[in-house]
Amino acid sequence: MLAAATLPSVAGGCDRDDAPAGRVVIPFWFTYGGRNRATLEKLVTRFNLGQHDVWVRAVFQGDYFEGLAKLRTALAAGAAPPLSHVVGEVVPYLAEAGVLEPLDAYPEAHQLGLLPSLDQSGSFRGGAERPLVALPFNRSTPIAYVNAALFGDREPPRSWEALGDVARELTVTGRFGFGCPIDWWYWAALVGQAGGQVVEQDGRVSLGGNAGVAAIAFWQSLVRSGVMKRPPGRDYNAWEQLSQDFLAARVAMIWSSTAFVRYLEETADFPVRALPLPHGVRGSVPTGGTHFVLLKSAPRELKLAAWRFVRFLLEAESAAFWSRETGYLPVTSAAAERLASSGFYASHPNHRVALDQLSVAEPWPWSTRLFRIQREVVQPRLEAAVLENRNPAEVLAEARAAAEERDP
Amino acid sequence: MKPSRPAEPFWLLLPMLTSLGLFFLYPLVSAFKTSFYDWDLLTAPRFVGWANYRAIFASGELLGSLGTTLAISSLVVVGSLVLGLALALAVHRPGRLAAFARSAVFSAYVVSWVAVGLLFLWIFDADAGVANRALAGLGLPSLPWLTSTRLAPVTVALIVIWKVTGYAMVVFLSGLSALPPEIAEAAALDGAGPWARLRHVTLPLLRPTAAFIATTSLIASFQLFDVVRLLTQGGPVRSTTVLVYAIYEQLFRDLRVGRASALVVVFFVVLSSLSWLKLRAFRAEEAP
Numbered sequence: 001m002l003a004a005a006t007l008p009s010v011a012g013g014c015d016r017d018d019a020p021a022g023r024v025v026i027p028f029w030f031t032y033g034g035r036n037r038a039t040l041e042k043l044v045t046r047f048n049l050g051q052h053d054v055w056v057r058a059v060f061q062g063d064y065f066e067g068l069a070k071l072r073t074a075l076a077a078g079a080a081p082p083l084s085h086v087v088g089e090v091v092p093y094l095a096e097a098g099v100l101e102p103l104d105a106y107p108e109a110h111q112l113g114l115l116p117s118l119d120q121s122g123s124f125r126g127g128a129e130r131p132l133v134a135l136p137f138n139r140s141t142p143i144a145y146v147n148a149a150l151f152g153d154r155e156p157p158r159s160w161e162a163l164g165d166v167a168r169e170l171t172v173t174g175r176f177g178f179g180c181p182i183d184w185w186y187w188a189a190l191v192g193q194a195g196g197q198v199v200e201q202d203g204r205v206s207l208g209g210n211a212g213v214a215a216i217a218f219w220q221s222l223v224r225s226g227v228m229k230r231p232p233g234r235d236y237n238a239w240e241q242l243s244q245d246f247l248a249a250r251v252a253m254i255w256s257s258t259a260f261v262r263y264l265e266e267t268a269d270f271p272v273r274a275l276p277l278p279h280g281v282r283g284s285v286p287t288g289g290t291h292f293v294l295l296k297s298a299p300r301e302l303k304l305a306a307w308r309f310v311r312f313l314l315e316a317e318s319a320a321f322w323s324r325e326t327g328y329l330p331v332t333s334a335a336a337e338r339l340a341s342s343g344f345y346a347s348h349p350n351h352r353v354a355l356d357q358l359s360v361a362e363p364w365p366w367s368t369r370l371f372r373i374q375r376e377v378v379q380p381r382l383e384a385a386v387l388e389n390r391n392p393a394e395v396l397a398e399a400r401a402a403a404e405e406r407d408p
Numbered sequence: 409m410k411p412s413r414p415a416e417p418f419w420l421l422l423p424m425l426t427s428l429g430l431f432f433l434y435p436l437v438s439a440f441k442t443s444f445y446d447w448d449l450l451t452a453p454r455f456v457g458w459a460n461y462r463a464i465f466a467s468g469e470l471l472g473s474l475g476t477t478l479a480i481s482s483l484v485v486v487g488s489l490v491l492g493l494a495l496a497l498a499v500h501r502p503g504r505l506a507a508f509a510r511s512a513v514f515s516a517y518v519v520s521w522v523a524v525g526l527l528f529l530w531i532f533d534a535d536a537g538v539a540n541r542a543l544a545g546l547g548l549p550s551l552p553w554l555t556s557t558r559l560a561p562v563t564v565a566l567i568v569i570w571k572v573t574g575y576a577m578v579v580f581l582s583g584l585s586a587l588p589p590e591i592a593e594a595a596a597l598d599g600a601g602p603w604a605r606l607r608h609v610t611l612p613l614l615r616p617t618a619a620f621i622a623t624t625s626l627i628a629s630f631q632l633f634d635v636v637r638l639l640t641q642g643g644p645v646r647s648t649t650v651l652v653y654a655i656y657e658q659l660f661r662d663l664r665v666g667r668a669s670a671l672v673v674v675f676f677v678v679l680s681s682l683s684w685l686k687l688r689a690f691r692a693e694e695a696p
Contacts, residue, residue: 069660076449097450230555237641248536376662384645387557 019055024305027081028058031067031290032138035263039325047312054305064290065375075099075297082298083306085137085290088123088364090371094293095133101294102131106307112314113332117358123287125201126366134291136331137313137322138259141285141354141361142189144278145246145264146253148271156275160193160218163278167227170252176229178222179251181238182386184374185288186255189277190215192284192362198373199365205373205403207396214280216385216392223386230386257288258354261327265350274350276357283360289328329354369403377403436676443669453666460670469667470674472646473654476561480650481629483565484572488625489618491569492576497606499577500584510581514574521571525638528567532639557647560640564648567635572628576621583617584610616690623686630679651675 019025032040037060044058061067064087074080086094094100103109109132112119118136121128144156150170157163167177180186188198196211208215222228229251231241243260245251247268255277256264264272277285292310294303312318319335322328324344330336336355339345345352364370377399385395443460447453464470495513499506516524531538532553540550553563587610595609633652636642642649642657649657651671659668 065661072449072663094450097448099450250536372662380646383643387555387644 019057020052023053023055024301025055025057026083026302026305026309028056028306028309029061029067029071029081029084030058031061031064031085033060033063035266036138036259036326036328039322042325043313043318043322046318047309050312051308054308056309071295075295078297080295080297082302083292083294083309085292086134087290087371088134088287089374091120091134091291091293092124092366093368093371095130096368099296100133101296101298101303102133103135103294103307104132108311112311113334114314115329115331115333115336115358117361117363118287118329118331120291122361123291123363124366125363127363130366134293135310135314137290137292137310137319138326138328139287139289139291139331140257140259140328141287141357142186142255142277143258143261143353143357144253144255144275145260146273146275147246147249147268148273150249150252150270151273157278159278160280164222164225164227167222167253168225171227175249176245176251177227178253179229179231179242179245180219180255181242182219182230182382183238184379184382185286187212187215187219187378187382188286188362189255189284190218190280192286192360193278193280193282195281197362198378199367199370203365203367205369205400207378207400207403211280212396213392216382216395219386220389220392224389258327258329258351259289261350262325263327272350274353276353283357284362285357285360286364287358287361323351324348327351327354329358373403436672439669439672439676441669442665443673445666447665448663449665450663456666460664460666461674464667464670464674469654469658470671473649473651473671474674474678476646476648477630477632477650480561480565480568480632480648481626483562484568484629485622485625487565487569488572488576489621491573492580492621493614493618495573495577496580496584500581510577513577516571517574517578519571521634522638524567524571525635528563528635529639532563554640555644557645560644560647564632564635564639565629567639568629568632572625576625579621580614580617583614587613619686619689623682623689627679627682630675630682651678 028044030037030040041058044056048055059081061070061084067084068086068090071080071084071086080099091100112135114136116122118139119127120130120132120134120136123134123136123139124130151166154166154169155162157166163178170177191198191208191211194208194211194214196206196208198205198207198212200206206212219228219230223230229242229245231238231245239256242251242254243256243264246254246256246264249270258274261274277283292313294306294310298306313322314332316332316334316338319330319332320338323330323335323339327350330339339351345355367373381395381399384390385392442453444455444457445453446456446459495509499509499513532540534540534550534552534555537553539553543550552559554560591613592605592609595605600608630650631652632650633656636648636650636653637656640648642653652675655668655671655675658664658671
């Protein structure tokens with residue numbers, strides 16, 4: 001972490017004063033920490049040294065939600081950067097607020113070779129009918145990580161029942177068999193696996209109906225039986241806590257993002273194996289991570305310069321490098337092919353798990369309310385339902401009512 | 409007598425008044441105005457009257473966070489008063505050891521809240537934390553310091569008490585130093601023992617000091633944010649969502665500037681009331 005923090009000055013990629021004269025300097029707000037941050041900064045340096053017109057000044061802005069808060073504040077203050085990246089759930093909201101730059105007219109905007117499940121049209125139901133405003137880069141799905149030394153030669157759990165059985169087998173005094181943040185993203189995965197959708201095709205916020213209830217009940221049963229660790233803290237604090245528990249062998253199997261493949265592999269003192277999530281009545285995973293956005297308010301010159309940087313990041317070499325060094329999905333077909341043909345997936349099968357899971361990836365609805373539903377309505381209630389063992393049907397009925405509440 | 413340069417005091421006050429106006433009055437007036445609007449910072453604000461106030465009442469956000477704040481603050485006030493007084497009485501004596509103890513206890517007060525938060529995150533970790541390891545060493549069951557809705561607010565209060573007790577001790581020490589020694593000597597001559605002198609002489613004379621500490625601790629704990637942000641993020645299940653953290657959530661998590669502003673206005677009214685009570689208490693003490 002310290003190394004990552006000091007890298008910008010060493011790499012010379014993140015300081016305004018380092019920009020050679022005559023370059024267009026573009027501030028780029030990013031929200032990756034640790035190893036992923038260091039990898040991005042290498043790409044920034046590579047871009048800055050690889051041409052003579054543009055200088056990217058990458059500025060770390062905390063986690064996704066902290067970065068989003070700062071971006072909104074900067075937009076209100078008229079000081080937004082030309083380029084940033086935001087979580088998928090907030091893209092429709094920002095797009096409808098009119099702060100995102102439509103990218104359709106930018107050079108080759110529709111010839112980037114993005115993987116269909118990860119671009120705007122595949123990530124959002126109805127995304128294809130809207131102006132192009134978001135481009136994927138660090139995209140992910142949830143996957144399972146197991147401590148292979150403890151997991152042994154067991155079969156990967158293919159169903160919820162099998163997951164519970166394995167968790168029970170791996171639970172001993174001082175160690176939980178399974179751990180998962182009580183978080184919207186994983187709940188959405190369970191809802192899909194139970195056959196439901198958070199928002200129906202007609203836009204109704206069903207929160208999965210019975211599937212939503214089953215998802216909460218599944219977590220409750222695992223927590224109640226003492227085989228699942230519910231990490232303390234909220235949002236990414238809980239994710240980080242769970243990673244630490246996994247690395248310290250206090251939890252044998254966790255659900256987390258594919259973004260941590262490389263980090264967990266290199267940090268753990270035991271072999272780490274990645275597995276796809278189990279199926280319920282069907283296979284289903286949400287996609288996660290963020291999309292690049294250009295901010296409409298920035299001067300045209302900066303937006304064009306930012307577009308050059310985005311194009312660079314989406315080149316096969318850059319996208320493959322990013323995926324290889326982090327664990328995020330390769331967002332273009334060319335990058336995925338490059339990794340496959342170079343034998344990378346054969347030697348690093350953990351990196352391949354999320355890519356294979358894209359076959360059951362569920363798009364998010366293009367809904368301006370999605371972000372509020374996530375942050376205000378569902379997330380706080382999930383925690384209450386699991387921790388206080390509340391009736392899941394009542395919790396979700398309450399959440400549905402709250403989701404339907406309109407602003408005054 | 410008529411002052412020769414009547415405008416001079418106002419010129420001298422101008423820098424402070426400007427600073428107060430710019431960084432205190434203007435934001436407050438602005439928050440009051442914004443509290444009547446529905447605004448997400450991105451789209452145009454929309455006037456909604458008292459709807460934001462109704463919403464924070466109806467959702468339980470205001471009463472819940474106010475209740476949590478009051479509960480934590482009460483523990484902090486009582487804890488810092490008792491511990492601060494006990495420590496002040498223990499170290500109110502000459503000698504190097506007492507001086508060292510005074511410095512050691514006060515040092516916690518000058519540590520940044522972020523450092524304190526990170527330190528206690530490590531201490532109260534459910535599995536690897538020092539606190540639970542110590543309990544295990546004593547053969548006691550581990551405690552869900554930060555993961556139980558009942559215990560988490562107490563844990564937060566304990567951390568604040570640890571942080572502010574040094575300040576309470578120093579103020580009590582200054583109060584003890586200011587007590588006229590002849591009163592205690594007279595009581596001793598009348599046959600009062602150490603406990604009787606403490607109970608009937610020292611403590612009554614320290615009442616203004618205690619009132620000062622109580623009100624400053626109360627106001628300080630009302631402003632609690634950093635530790636909550638680092639340790640619990642308001643959870644589990646909103647059990648540590650104090651008022652300032654609720655404002656932060658409304659503004660930065662939920663994109664609701666209007667509701668956050670309504671909470672700010674209520675927060676201002678509550679703090680003003682507390683300050684008024686403090687002033688009233690002091691004036692009552694000073695009255696003949």
